[in-house]
Amino acid sequence: xxxxxxxxxxxxxxxxxxxxxxxxxxxxxxxxxxxxxxxxxxxxxxxxxxxxxxxxxxxxxxxxxxxxxxxxxxxxxxxxxxxxxxxxxxxxxxxxxxxxxxxxxxxxxxxxxxxxxxxxxxxxxxxxxxxxxxxxxxxxxxxxxxxxxxxxxxxxxxxxxxxxxxxxxxxxxxxxxxxxxxxxxxxxxxxxxxxxxxxxxxxxxxxxxxxxxxxxxxxxxxxxxxxxxxxxxxxxxxxxxxxxxxxxxxxxxxxxxxxxxxxxxxxxxxxxxxxxxxxxxxxxxxxxxxxxxxxxx
Amino acid sequence: xxxxxxxxxxxxxxxxxxxxxxxxxxxxxxxxxxxxxxxxxxxxxxxxxxxxxxxxxxxxxxxxxxxxxxxxxxxxxxxxxxxxxxxxxxxxxxxxxxxxxxxxxxxxxxxxxxxxxxxxxxxxxxxxxxxxxxxxxxxxxxxxxxxxxxxxxxxxxxxxxxxxxxxxxxxxxxxxxxxxxxxxxxxxxxxxxxxxxxxxxxxxxxxxxxxxxxxxxxxxxxxxxxxxxxxxxxxxxxxxxxxxxxxxxxxxxxxxxxxxxxxxxxxxxxxxxxxxxxxxxxxxxxxxxxxxxxxxxxxxxxxxxxxxxxxxxxxxxxxxxxxxxxxxx
Numbered sequence: 001x002x003x004x005x006x007x008x009x010x011x012x013x014x015x016x017x018x019x020x021x022x023x024x025x026x027x028x029x030x031x032x033x034x035x036x037x038x039x040x041x042x043x044x045x046x047x048x049x050x051x052x053x054x055x056x057x058x059x060x061x062x063x064x065x066x067x068x069x070x071x072x073x074x075x076x077x078x079x080x081x082x083x084x085x086x087x088x089x090x091x092x093x094x095x096x097x098x099x100x101x102x103x104x105x106x107x108x109x110x111x112x113x114x115x116x117x118x119x120x121x122x123x124x125x126x127x128x129x130x131x132x133x134x135x136x137x138x139x140x141x142x143x144x145x146x147x148x149x150x151x152x153x154x155x156x157x158x159x160x161x162x163x164x165x166x167x168x169x170x171x172x173x174x175x176x177x178x179x180x181x182x183x184x185x186x187x188x189x190x191x192x193x194x195x196x197x198x199x200x201x202x203x204x205x206x207x208x209x210x211x212x213x214x215x216x217x218x219x220x221x222x223x224x225x226x227x228x229x230x231x232x233x234x235x236x237x238x239x240x241x242x243x244x245x246x247x248x249x250x251x252x253x254x255x256x257x258x259x260x261x262x263x264x265x266x267x268x269x270x271x272x273x274x275x276x277x278x279x280x281x282x283x284x285x286x287x288x289x290x291x292x293x294x295x296x297x
Numbered sequence: 298x299x300x301x302x303x304x305x306x307x308x309x310x311x312x313x314x315x316x317x318x319x320x321x322x323x324x325x326x327x328x329x330x331x332x333x334x335x336x337x338x339x340x341x342x343x344x345x346x347x348x349x350x351x352x353x354x355x356x357x358x359x360x361x362x363x364x365x366x367x368x369x370x371x372x373x374x375x376x377x378x379x380x381x382x383x384x385x386x387x388x389x390x391x392x393x394x395x396x397x398x399x400x401x402x403x404x405x406x407x408x409x410x411x412x413x414x415x416x417x418x419x420x421x422x423x424x425x426x427x428x429x430x431x432x433x434x435x436x437x438x439x440x441x442x443x444x445x446x447x448x449x450x451x452x453x454x455x456x457x458x459x460x461x462x463x464x465x466x467x468x469x470x471x472x473x474x475x476x477x478x479x480x481x482x483x484x485x486x487x488x489x490x491x492x493x494x495x496x497x498x499x500x501x502x503x504x505x506x507x508x509x510x511x512x513x514x515x516x517x518x519x520x521x522x523x524x525x526x527x528x529x530x531x532x533x534x535x536x537x538x539x540x541x542x543x544x545x546x547x548x549x550x551x552x553x554x555x556x557x558x559x560x561x562x563x564x565x566x567x568x569x570x571x572x573x574x575x576x577x578x579x580x581x582x583x584x585x586x587x588x589x590x591x592x593x594x595x596x597x598x599x600x601x602x603x604x605x606x607x608x609x610x611x612x613x614x615x616x617x618x619x620x621x622x623x624x625x626x
Contacts, residue, residue: 031415038412043426049441065451111336118333139601143546144594145348147577147586168344171337202329231434233549247436261444268437279432283425291497
């Protein structure tokens with residue numbers, strides 16, 4: 001619906017005639033000092049809360065609120081980190097999150113890639129209608145289904161079982177959409193034709209041609225899925241409260257009567273660092289994935 | 298749209314020695330596409346679509362968290378809902394926090410994208426810095442901002458406003474101060490993400506349009522107003538739809554900001570998703586909570602239709618702008 005309007009005018013524009021990349025940047029205006037200043041300030045603002053969580057996690061609560069708040073890390077970081085890990089059993093929570101996000105990522109990437117391949121390159125009855133259904137559900141937020149989902153999970157006896165968090169996230173409409181887009185652009189039809197002529201069956205084509213070619217797209221989808229799963233809060237908070245994932249566990253540190261803010265923030269550091277590392281390594285791919293998803297969606 | 302692979306016919310034409318591909322393709326091969334899409338549809342149907350249908354059904358029943366069989370109530374849950382002050386309060390808070398966060402967020406994103414669109418050194422660094430907040434979990438972000446917007450006079454936010462001569466504020470207690478702080482968290486989290494989306498949109502605007510505008514003597518600002526903005530219209534619409542839907546689902550930030558589903562002692566910042574959570578999991582009334590979810594669904598659909606409807610109207614006004622990519626414009 002909305003996506004159609006968006007798509008209507010644009011996809012060809014993503015690849016203008018001629019050599020797009022060179023043209024795009026050669027004629028572009030050079031950034032002035034103002035741009036650098038503005039972007040540097042923005043980058044600092046975006047990084048500041050992360051920095052501040054390390055600062056706060058290295059002090060005592062009284063350091064934080066009595067008098068001038070500290071702006072530099074103090075001596076207590078490892079102390080507070082150890083207390084956070086101990087109090088909230090964050091090691092276990094990290095392990096659970098790793099299992100959940102890893103499984104969700106593998107399943108999303110695999111199932112969405114094969115579905116995306118079918119929608120991109122194969123002809124079958126009902127293709128357009130089925131893809132339309134997948135597309136229409138993109139706008140429906142998952143929050144709406146949490147109440148009945150809880151009923152379903154408790155009937156299945158899966159509450160407080162990691163499966164209750166994994167199953168609803170095991171595939172996404174966005175993933176199918178993203179992979180369909182990627183495969184239809186990256187995989188030439190001739191390649192499939194040639195393989196068919198040589199007598200390759202569809203499964204052979206899938207594993208020997210499609211998956212290798214789609215790998216960069218799958219990597220981006222994998223990173224985005226991992227991030228989304230790692231950071232998810234509302235549903236895990238309901239479904240696995242007694243065997244919490246990292247976000248749920250960190251949110252729980254503050255639930256005591258006299259929450260120790262330094263320990264809470266030490267917990268946020270532990271919960272955040274893995275993803276910041278991922279972002280630092282795969283930043284460009286994530287940027288590409290976000291923009292590709294938006295432009296083509 | 299992709300071009301379909303029509304392997305059968307061409308293969309049959311070029312290779313007469315091999316048996317006709319149509320026959321060679323077994324039944325299993327022909328059903329393979331369904332095999333490829335069925336895991337998606339099975340999982341998505343079971344845990345995505347079915348719960349939605351189930352919500353509708355549940356909304357007509359009294360169903361307690363503790364157990365027991367559902368009892369048919371007809372429309373009673375809806376009658377209760379529309380008579381509930383807390384519901385209107387939550388709806389209104391969702392709206393105000395939504396406005397406070399969506400509007401600045403998208404304006405900042407637009408400005409950032411405009412800056413990022415220059416050719417510059419450290420391009421990748423700046424782009425990646427845009428997604429740092431997005432990569433930070435909402436839980437972590439909210440807890441950090443919660444300590445910055447501490448009610449004590451020594452909290453960072455209070456010290457900062459003290460620099461311009463304002464008195465310390467009890468952030469979580471006041472309605473607008475709390476909503477402002479929550480809006481700051483939301484804006485921080487999403488502004489860079491939206492900036493990247495706008496940037497992608499800007500880069501698909503043909504350079505010729507800018508050159509033509511420059512030749513006609515348009516200043517930078519006028520180019521932005523008359524070339525960039527119209528060219529970005531579909532992208533802007535997309536981000537508005539996504540962020541308004543996101544605003545109706547807001548939960549983690551207000552929930553953890555005040556540590557509870559009540560949204561402050563007086564419900565000053567209780568939003569609709571928190572109210573749904575409270576009714577379902579604090580009060581244990583799953584039927585009533587389902588009715589709230591249904592109202593929320595109608596709200597989301599209405600927002601999407603409204604936005605697309607508005608876009609269609611505007612598109613019709615300015616037919617040239619809808620295809621900025623079309624060769625000779």
